[in-house]
Amino acid sequence: MKNDYIVLQVRLSSKRLPGKLLLPLKGISIFEHILMRLKTAKYADGIVVATTADTEPSIKHTADKYGVMVLTGSEEDVLSRYVCAVKKYRIRNVIRATGDNPLVDIDYLDRSLILHDNHGADLTTFPLLAYGTGVEVIRGEVLLEVDSLTSDPVEREHITQYVYRHVQDFHIVRGTPDREHARPDIRLTVDTEEDYRRMVDIYESLYKGMPIRLADVIAYVDQKWRKRGTLN
Numbered sequence: 001m002k003n004d005y006i007v008l009q010v011r012l013s014s015k016r017l018p019g020k021l022l023l024p025l026k027g028i029s030i031f032e033h034i035l036m037r038l039k040t041a042k043y044a045d046g047i048v049v050a051t052t053a054d055t056e057p058s059i060k061h062t063a064d065k066y067g068v069m070v071l072t073g074s075e076e077d078v079l080s081r082y083v084c085a086v087k088k089y090r091i092r093n094v095i096r097a098t099g100d101n102p103l104v105d106i107d108y109l110d111r112s113l114i115l116h117d118n119h120g121a122d123l124t125t126f127p128l129l130a131y132g133t134g135v136e137v138i139r140g141e142v143l144l145e146v147d148s149l150t151s152d153p154v155e156r157e158h159i160t161q162y163v164y165r166h167v168q169d170f171h172i173v174r175g176t177p178d179r180e181h182a183r184p185d186i187r188l189t190v191d192t193e194e195d196y197r198r199m200v201d202i203y204e205s206l207y208k209g210m211p212i213r214l215a216d217v218i219a220y221v222d223q224k225w226r227k228r229g230t231l232n
Contacts, residue, residue: 003092004113006038006047006135007085008068009078010099012055016192021099022058023196025203030190031059033102033203035066037211040106043113044095050081079156083147086140093117094143096136096159100189102199105133105181105214112137112175121173123163128182132189133214136160142170181214186221 012019021031038047047068052075063070073081085091093116097104108126116124116137124137138160146162155162163170190196206212206220
């Protein structure tokens, strides 16, 4: 086993949309939809939910239902949660996912991990995907290194910022998605009330009990929203 783990960072105390993690989409919480999708990944060896002590009681039942591990730590120092996960589970590569993204694309999660390994990268991402559908893959050792190098609150809350700010020191690989999936103009995350309303619309229209395909979401957005000028 290579020990490549998805680490899903979540908390209920979102500033712009508090409690969004538990908001319903077609009768199921955003959190559960994310886990449902992540569990279909082919190449990850496990899932760790990195959360806070006050959030854990609200998500524990769902985490147990999907057989994922839960780790608690600092609310603002997200990097410390990841470092704890790396050390506890001896993670080789971390696949970073967040609780904002109920349409995280698992095909590109798997492709990111393959690309990361093939290039011996420190960090791998597909930046041209629709916003909210991609992940980042980071070597566990890089996160341990960053932990020792920065005390900047921004870099500790947004765990890959240090790497992007010091690109000369790290091997970053940026994958190119298939042409039909290269849609950075589309916003598919949940950070605001407006984002949530859009996501409800998508799920009400497309969710049939199985994870929605990225291609279907893009087609729906193009058909319904492009004429309104509200892609992002």
